Amino acid sequence: xxxxxxxxxxxxxxxxxxxVSAPLAIVGMGAGLVGGLALxxxxxxxxxxxxxxxxxxxxxxQVRRGALPGRVAPAFVRRDRAWPQYFAAQVLLDxxxxxxxxxxxxxxxxxxxxxxxxxxxxxxxxYVPVVAVQLGVSLGAAAGVLGxxxxxxxxxxxxxxxxxxxxxxxxxxxxGWQAVRRSRASCRHCYQLSAVPAYxxxxxxxxxDRLAGDDLHRDLRPGRxxxxxxxxxxxxxxxxxxxxxxxxxxxxxxxPSCGExxxxxxxVVTDVRMPVFGPASAGKTQLIMSALVGLHHGxxxxxxxxxxxxxxxxxxxxMYARLIRDGESPAKTDAGGPPVAVTLRLALRSRVxxxxxxxxxxxxLVDREQNARLAYLDHARSLIYVLDPFxxxxxxxxxxxxxPDVFAAANPAxxxxxxxxxxxxxxxxxxxxxxxxxxxxxxxxxADLLGKLSAGPGDPDGVRAWLVDNxxxxxxxxxxxxxxxxxxxxxxGRRAGREGGFGPASWILAREWGGLD
Amino acid sequence: MTDDGxxxxxxxxxxxxxxxxxxxxGVLVAGLLADGLTGVxxxxxxxxxxxxxxxxxxxRDDGDTAWS
Numbered sequence: 127x128x129x130x131x132x133x134x135x136x137x138x139x140x141x142x143x144x145x146v147s148a149p150l151a152i153v154g155m156g157a158g159l160v161g162g163l164a165l166x167x168x169x170x171x172x173x174x175x176x177x178x179x180x181x182x183x184x185x186x187x188q189v190r191r192g193a194l195p196g197r198v199a200p201a202f203v204r205r206d207r208a209w210p211q212y213f214a215a216q217v218l219l220d221x222x223x224x225x226x227x228x229x230x231x232x233x234x235x236x237x238x239x240x241x242x243x244x245x246x247x248x249x250x251x252x253y254v255p256v257v258a259v260q261l262g263v264s265l266g267a268a269a270g271v272l273g274x275x276x277x278x279x280x281x282x283x284x285x286x287x288x289x290x291x292x293x294x295x296x297x298x299x300x301x302g303w304q305a306v307r308r309s310r311a312s313c314r315h316c317y318q319l320s321a322v323p324a325y326x327x328x329x330x331x332x333x334x335d336r337l338a339g340d341d342l343h344r345d346l347r348p349g350r351x352x353x354x355x356x357x358x359x360x361x362x363x364x365x366x367x368x369x370x371x372x373x374x375x376x377x378x379x380x381x382p383s384c385g386e387x388x389x390x391x392x393x394v395v396t397d398v399r400m401p402v403f404g405p406a407s408a409g410k411t412q413l414i415m416s417a418l419v420g421l422h423h424g425x426x427x428x429x430x431x432x433x434x435x436x437x438x439x440x441x442x443x444x445m446y447a448r449l450i451r452d453g454e455s456p457a458k459t460d461a462g463g464p465p466v467a468v469t470l471r472l473a474l475r476s477r478v479x480x481x482x483x484x485x486x487x488x489x490x491l492v493d494r495e496q497n498a499r500l501a502y503l504d505h506a507r508s509l510i511y512v513l514d515p516f517x518x519x520x521x522x523x524x525x526x527x528x529x530p531d532v533f534a535a536a537n538p539a540x541x542x543x544x545x546x547x548x549x550x551x552x553x554x555x556x557x558x559x560x561x562x563x564x565x566x567x568x569x570x571x572x573a574d575l576l577g578k579l580s581a582g583p584g585d586p587d588g589v590r591a592w593l594v595d596n597x598x599x600x601x602x603x604x605x606x607x608x609x610x611x612x613x614x615x616x617x618x619g620r621r622a623g624r625e626g627g628f629g630p631a632s633w634i635l636a637r638e639w640g641g642l643d
Numbered sequence: 644m645t646d647d648g649x650x651x652x653x654x655x656x657x658x659x660x661x662x663x664x665x666x667x668x669g670v671l672v673a674g675l676l677a678d679g680l681t682g683v684x685x686x687x688x689x690x691x692x693x694x695x696x697x698x699x700x701x702x703r704d705d706g707d708t709a710w711s
C-alpha cells in the first residue's frame with residue numbers, strides 16, 4: 127500500500143512540475159528579470175535624485191582627512207577642505223550605494239520564501255517557480271547594476287576627458303601668465319617664493335576652522351576639487367586659478383610657508399626683487415633709500431599709479447623722503463635684526479609690478495654663516511652690489527691724508543670689497559643658484575663725496591675703467607664672469623634722481639618689467 | 644564617508660547626478676527602441692509562448708479526448 131501512495135505522490139509531483147511549475151517558472155523568470163532590472167534602475171533613480179538617505183557622501187571634512195585618491199604634492203601639505211568634484215569621488219559612492227541596496231533587496235528575495243519552503247517540504251514542486259523568480263530577479267538586478275555602472279563609467283570617462291583637458295588648459299594659462307609677466311608670490315617675512323599662494327576663504331567659517339587652518343586653500347589650482355570653481359567646506363564658491371583668485375573678494379593670499387599675509391596681486395603681478403649686498407658702511411641703506419624715493423617720484427612723473435602697500439612701507443617711505451630732503455643719512459642697519467624689505471607697487475596701463483628692495487646688515491652679508499639665512503638672495507633675478515670707493519686701497523692711499531674731513535664724512539667700509547663680493551656670490555653658488563642667468567648692477571657709491579676729491583670717474587660710462595685703473599680689475603672680471611649681464615653705476619645715495627639709487631633700480635625695472643616711459 | 648545621503652550637496656553634484664540619470668534613461672530608451680533588442684525580446688517571448696503551448700498541448704489533447 128505505501129508504494130501506491132508514493133507512486134501517486136511522485137506522479138502528482140511530476141504532473142505539477144510539467145504542467146504547473148515549468149510554465150510558471152518560465153513566466154516567473156521573465157517577470158523576475160524585468161523586476162530585477164526595474165529594481166536596480168529604480169534604486170539608481172532614487173540615489174541620483176538625492177532621495178537615498180542610505181547613500182554615503184564624500185564630504186569636505188573627509189577630503190581634508192585624505193579620503194580622496196591621488197597624490198598631493200608635499201608643498202600643499204594635504205587636501206584642502208572643499209567638496210570634491212562629483213566625478214572624482216561621489217560617482218563611485220553612488221554606484222556602490224545602488225549595488226549594495228540592490229544586493230540587500232535581492233538577498234531578501236532569496237531568504238523570505240525559505241521558511242515557507244522548509245515548513246511545506248512536500249509541496250516542493252511549487253517552489254520551483256519561486257526559485258526561477260529568484261534567479262530572474264538576481265540576473266535582472268545584476269544586469270541593471272552593471273548597466274548603471276557602465277553608464278556612470280561612460281559619463282565619468284567623458285567628464286574626466288573634458289575636465290582633464292580643461293584642468294591642463296587652465297593650469298597652463300596660469301603658468302603661461304606667470305612666465306610672461308614674471309610674476310611670483312614672494313613673502314616679505316620668510317622670503318619664500320611660490321607660484322601658488324595659499325588662499326584664506328573669507329566665508330562663514332567658525333573660529334575652530336580658522337584656528338585649525340581649515341579655511342586655508344593651499345592648492346587652489348583646477349583639479350579634483352573643481353575645474354572652474356570649487357566649493358569650500360563653508361559653502362562658498364571659489365575661483366580655481368591663481369589669475370582669478372587674485373581678483374576675488376572671497377579670498378586673501380597668504381604665504382604657504384609661514385602663513386603671513388601676502389600683498390594683493392601676489393602671484394599675478396610682476397614681482398621684481400632687488401637684493402642689495404656689500405660690506406658694512408658701503409652705503410647700501412642709503413642706496414635703497416634713494417632708490418625707493420626715486421622710483422616713487424619717477425613712477426609718478428611717468429604717469430604710473432604708485433602706492434606703498436602697507437603702513438610700514440608708507441612710514442619707511444616718508445622717513446626716507448624726509449632724510450633725502452634734509453640731506454641726512456639713515457641709521458645703520460641693525461646686524462641683530464632681520465633683513466628689511468620695502469615694497470613699492472607700480473601700475474602703468476595694464477602692467478603692474480611689486481618692487482621689493484631688500485636690505486641686510488653688511489656684517490651678516492659677508493659672514494658665510496649669517497648669510498645662509500638670507501634666502502631672498504636666491505630668488506632674485508637681479509642683484510645690486512655696492513662698492514664703497516673709499517675702501518679701495520689706492521683711493522685711500524692717495525687721498526686719505528689730504529682730505530681727512532671727506533674720509534671722515536664717508537665713513538669708509540673696512541671690509542675688503544672683493545671679499546665682500548665673494549662672500550655673497552659664493553653663497554649663492556653654493557646654494558645652487560645659477561648666477562650666469564642673473565644680472566648684476568655694480569654700484570660705486572658715495573659719488574658726491576668722491577666728486578669732492580675729483581678722484582672718481584669723469585662720467586658714469588667710465589666706472590668700469592675707473593675700477594680697473596684702481597686695482598679692482600680682478601673683481602670686475604670676476605663679476606662679469608659670474609653674472610650674465612653686468613652694468614656699472616656711479617651713485618650718490620643722497621640724490622633721488624638717476625644719479626642716485628633710481629639709476630640702477632630703473633635699469634633692473636626696465637629689464638624685468640619694462641621701462642617707466 | 645557620512646551616511647546622510649540627503650545632506651545638502653553642492654549644486655554641481657546635483658547637476659552631475661542628473662546628467663548620469665539622463666544618460667541612464669537615454670540608454671534605456673535607446674535600448675528599448677533599438678531593433679536588435681526588440682528582436683531579441685520578441686524572439687524570447689515567442690519562444691517562451693511556444694514552450695508553454697507545447698507543455699499544455701498533451702493536457703489539452705487528453706482533456707479533449709476525455710470530454711469527446
